[in-house]
Amino acid sequence: MPLTRSRVAVGLAFLTQGLVFISLTTRLPAVQRHWGLGELGLSLVLLLVVLLSGAGSVVAEGLATRHDSAVLLRAGLALVAVSVVVLVLAPVFAVFLMGMAGYGVGLGMVDATTNMQAVALEHRYDRPLLPSFHGMWTLGGVIGAGLALATAGLPFAATCAVAVVPLVVLLGPFLRRAHGVVPADVVAVPWRPIVLVGVALVLFYMVDTAAATWGPTYLDDTFGAPSALVALAIFPYLVASGLVRLAGDPLVARFGPSPVLRVGAVLASGALAVVVFAPTWPVAVLGFSLLGAGVAVIAPLSFSAAARIAGGTDLDPVARHARVDAVIARFNQFNYVGALLGAVLTGVVGAQNLRVGFAVPMVLILGILPLARFFVGVRHPPSPAGVSSA
8 A cells, every 4th residue: 555655646747847837938939928038038947947957857766775766756845845936926037937947957857867766666566667767757748738728818927826836745655765865876877777767758858848849930930820729739748648658558568669659650740740841830740649549658768777777786776776766867868958959058059940840850859760789678676675665
């Protein structure tokens, strides 16, 4: 029962992260208008968030030897809640930037620690769980996009209401690591073997962030879609992604990760072609929907592979858990490289025409095809003993 409670709590943390993130990104057109930002100006703000998210993940890695991921996850959720209120209610642009900076650091901590928690639970259950956990993130995003559609007529200040969610979820019974501080040399990260798997994570976040960040703006600027409907760039994308992720655990168990990844990469490239060449905004929405299905399981399978590489049989269970935590935090840095490509490069290349911006991930996502073979044999080592929820 404690393990089940922890699984529910971690799932809700993923859901919260997705809900807050999509609640903010679907309102970027409103942010642009409020602060008078163009595509380049918004790209620079997003660059700030991405860089500080990377810093937040580094903080989580550095603290992983002294504090378990349950403590760090709670701290990250609290920082996200406070920062959302600051950036939404900011009276001047400088305060808005401070709020975005705090949100970036908190986002990085939550990114790293939710995946630490998910990997630890996956090892305890000894079967694929990451796709469904990431499916909870997507479900949160669907809720966030749905709320954006439903509250499109409300002032941007109403968005700060979502800050209540992380404050509630941080009280959950997250999985705790067994007692003791692990020396830093024990958790040395086997960096080189996970680079190729990390490249796949870069490609995923390049596509995912481009869709989440620039999709609403694309419908708004390129097609003149009704402002109340620009969140449709994200909503069907998330629904399709969530359905595939929630079905992903048995799907991967049956067919293996490599075939699933290859089929998804081809589908994603074709979907982006639909987005790039769409004659109307409903066709572009169809492209975003297919894109969500195509890229759905890349991220969870990447984290599973990284955890497999990190967890060996040469350490006691407590030290292994600590090393996996450190690896996941470091591996999470690939997330932000992809976010830079998706949010910033797409915006800069597409500053004059976002069709050109979306052509970048359309080509690069095919890099998954040669990388898929490195996901073969993703297995889970014996789970750490003495782990409890708290």
